[in-house]
Structure formats: C-alpha cells, structure tokens
Amino acid sequence: MTGPRHAGPTPSLGPGAVVLGIESSCDETGAGLVRITDGAPELLGHALASSSDQHARFGGVVPEIASRAHLESMTGIVRGAFDAAGLRHADVDAVAVTAGPGLAGALLVGVAAAKAYGAAWRVPVFGVNHLAGHVAADTLEHGELPTPSLALLVSGGHTQLLRIDDLGGRGPAPITEIGTTLDDAAGEAYDKVARLLGLGYPGGPVIDRMAADGDPAAIPFPRGLTGPRDLRDSPYDFSFSGLKTAVARHVEGLLAAGRPVPVADVCASFQEAVVDVLTGKTVRAATDLGIGTVVVAGGVAANGRLRALAAQRCAAAGLSLRVPRPGLCTDNGAMIAAVGAHVARAGGAPSGPYLGGDPALPVSTVLVA
Structure with missing residues (x-):
C-alpha cells in the first residue's frame, strides 16, 4: 500500500x-x-448488494458463492455509494474495511479492494472489526454513544x-465481551427453525x-x-441449541400423530422464547453493571418483536435504549465507515501493507495493525 497524500506520520483525521x-x-x-465531525460521524450515502438469493436453495451461505458475488459487485457498489453521497474519489481521506470476523474468502475480497483504493488514492487504510461496526452504526442515527454502554449484538453468526x-x-x-452464546447464535437458530418449517x-x-x-x-x-x-454460573451467556431441538421435537x-403443524x-x-431470553439477560447485565444505556445491534435487531420487548423492558428498568x-x-x-471514522479521529495507526482477513478476529480488537 502506498503512503497517504501527506508526508510523515499519519495524524488523526479531524x-x-x-x-x-x-x-x-x-x-x-x-x-x-x-464525514468525521466533532461528534458522531455523519452518514453521506451508502449502497448495498446481497447474494442471499443465490444461497437460498442451499439453506445457508455458501462461502465460495459469497466470495464470487463480492468480486462481481464490489466496484459497482462503491460507485453507487459515491453517487448516493454526491462525492468523488478525490473527496476521500481514508478507507476502512472489515478485516474480520467473517468468511475467509469474502473478507479477502473486501480487504484487497480497500488496499487497491488506498494505493490508488494515496490515503490510509484501516482494517476494522465487523462487530464494532454494528455498534458504531447506531451513532449514525442517534449520535455519540455514552460510555460505557452495553450492546446486545445479535446476528446470524453472533450473539x-x-x-x-x-x-x-x-x-x-x-x-469487552460480557456474555456470549455457548452454541447457536440467535440468527442461526432462526434460519434452522425456518428450514425445519419449510419457510426458506x-x-x-x-x-x-x-x-x-x-x-x-x-x-x-x-x-x-x-x-x-445457570443464572449463577452463566448469568449473561446464551444457548439456543436446546430451543431449536425443542421446536424440532x-x-x-x-x-x-397426523396433526397439522x-x-x-x-x-x-419460538420467537418469544428467543427475545425473552435476549432482552431479559440484557437488562439484567445492564442493571448489575450499573450501565444506563443499551444498544441493540446486528441483523436480528431488525426483528420487530425484539425491538418492542427491548423497549418495554428497558423502560421498566429505567434504561435508555438505542436501536438503529x-x-x-x-x-x-456505512457501519464500517462509522467505526473507521471513530478510529481515524482517535489517531489510530493505519493498517500495514500485509493487512489480511481474520475470520476469528476477537471483538476486543477494534483496529487491526
């Protein structure tokens, strides 16, 4: 990767x-x-393409298909983001890219694209954590996040x-990870139950x-x-494998018995069982730790019942709830740009020329060297 437009060490971006x-x-x-501001980042525009239809007949994501779809979509999606924002590549001061966790091949497509853009435009590249990005997405809508805050991150691969x-x-x-799933993620349980019921x-x-x-x-x-x-030994951990099995049985x-389903x-x-546990443990953790702000983030945060029950229980506990x-x-x-903006403004060092993708990148690592 070639150096940034300016000479000498990379300063924080203001x-x-x-x-x-x-x-x-x-x-x-x-x-x-x-755009970096004195407060939360300002969303200028974004574009998105999904290959989920290509995976539907397999009942889940096929890594090779996903990687190929990224290759085919990348340049068009980047152009789409610039069009949505009304900007040109000369307006860009830094590039942020998901360096993990995720699918190995899929991560490498994005990292390679980011390094190519960084080299062509002579701007720094920041490899950042996908999970931090989900939390940072909320700042694009609701402003700076009070610290400390408690985030419930729920997606197909993470709870x-x-x-x-x-x-x-x-x-x-x-x-800092306070609790995690010991088996299936919540989103994974949704996918498996949907497949069991023939819902796609x-x-x-x-x-x-x-x-x-x-x-x-x-x-x-x-x-x-x-x-x-469980509440004594694993008060903030989750398990959805038994629930998935109970639905199957x-x-x-x-x-x-010859009865209709x-x-x-x-x-x-099933959904009530999932969101009951998610919201109950989140409120318990926030109360125990004395944290007043809860963020619900990740793909499952789009779920209507989760949003409603989280709002109800946080209000009852006197907690402030934020959901993008x-x-x-x-x-x-946009969420990756948001965490990149936080890192760049904080003076984080750009990632080196050997930046790659780390499928098992821990959540504690926000910026990859």
Whole structure:
C-alpha cells in the first residue's frame, strides 16, 4: 500500500474528513461514506448488494458463492455509494474495511479492494472489526454513544453482550465481551427453525412475519440458561441449541400423530422464547453493571418483536435504549465507515501493507495493525 497524500506520520483525521467503508464479511457487499465531525460521524450515502438469493436453495451461505458475488459487485457498489453521497474519489481521506470476523474468502475480497483504493488514492487504510461496526452504526442515527454502554449484538453468526468503552479502539479494553452464546447464535437458530418449517432462507424476516399471526404463548418452548444455577454460573451467556431441538421435537410429534403443524403459533412461540431470553439477560447485565444505556445491534435487531420487548423492558428498568433503523442493522458499508471514522479521529495507526482477513478476529480488537 502506498503512503497517504501527506508526508510523515499519519495524524488523526479531524472534522470534515471523509471515510469510505467497505463490508464483505458474509453475503452482503456494502460501501458507505461518512464525514468525521466533532461528534458522531455523519452518514453521506451508502449502497448495498446481497447474494442471499443465490444461497437460498442451499439453506445457508455458501462461502465460495459469497466470495464470487463480492468480486462481481464490489466496484459497482462503491460507485453507487459515491453517487448516493454526491462525492468523488478525490473527496476521500481514508478507507476502512472489515478485516474480520467473517468468511475467509469474502473478507479477502473486501480487504484487497480497500488496499487497491488506498494505493490508488494515496490515503490510509484501516482494517476494522465487523462487530464494532454494528455498534458504531447506531451513532449514525442517534449520535455519540455514552460510555460505557452495553450492546446486545445479535446476528446470524453472533450473539454477544458487549461493554463498549471506546469505539475508537483506545485503551486496554475498548470493547469487552460480557456474555456470549455457548452454541447457536440467535440468527442461526432462526434460519434452522425456518428450514425445519419449510419457510426458506433467510429465516429471520419470514419467522417475524409469520409470528404476527400466531400466539406467542401457544407452546411453552424452553428458555435456555435461565435456571437458578445457570443464572449463577452463566448469568449473561446464551444457548439456543436446546430451543431449536425443542421446536424440532414438537413438530415431529405433531406430524407423527397426523396433526397439522400450526406454523404461525410455532413461529410466534419460538420467537418469544428467543427475545425473552435476549432482552431479559440484557437488562439484567445492564442493571448489575450499573450501565444506563443499551444498544441493540446486528441483523436480528431488525426483528420487530425484539425491538418492542427491548423497549418495554428497558423502560421498566429505567434504561435508555438505542436501536438503529432496520436498514442499518444488517451488514452494510456505512457501519464500517462509522467505526473507521471513530478510529481515524482517535489517531489510530493505519493498517500495514500485509493487512489480511481474520475470520476469528476477537471483538476486543477494534483496529487491526
């Protein structure tokens, strides 16, 4: 990667600087442009392409198909972001890119594109954490995040409770994992239950729609890790594997007895079990840790029932709740530009020429060297 336009060490980027963000960790190719301000980054424009339709017949993401789709979409999506923002490449002062976690091949497509743009435009490149990006997306809508804050990050591959101290990556522990799933992520459980019910892929949106016509109390599905011993030993951890199995056994029992499967009731009862645990543990963690602001982020944060129950329970507990609009919850380039803006403004060092993709990048690493 060639050096930045200016000579000498890269200084922190101040208000007015523009950051291009590139996202390619899974099946969405995203590019977004934000402007650094004295407060939260300002969203200027973004564009997104999804290859989810290509994966639907397989019931999940196929890494090779996703990587090829990123290759085919990348330049057009970057152009689309510039068009949406009304900017040219000469206006860009830095490039941020998802360096992990994610699918290895998919990450490499985005990293290679970012390094190429950085070299061509002679601007610094920042490899940043995809998970931090989901949290940073909220700042594009609701302003600077109070610190500390507690983030519930829920997506197809991740279900975590995170203490957020600095989205710019400064300090020994800018982001700390408080709790995580011990097996399936919430979004993964949605996909598996949808496949079991023959509802297609991805499972989250269709189950949310079907649940609106069902009874959430119709079937008493289990709530994982909520027993007295669980709450003592793993108070902030999650488990959805047992719930997924319970749904399968319930459906199998109905079919074996020759009875119809009440799909809407199954969806509603399953969804209620998921969001009950997610919101309950989040409020418990925030209360125990004395944190007054909760952020719900990630693809599953677009779920209507999760948003409603989180609002109800946070209000009852006296907690401030922030949830990005649905379009900023799913993977996108704007969120990567946002965390890149935080890092750049904080004076983070640009990533080196050997930047690659790390599928297992820990959430505690906001900026990759």
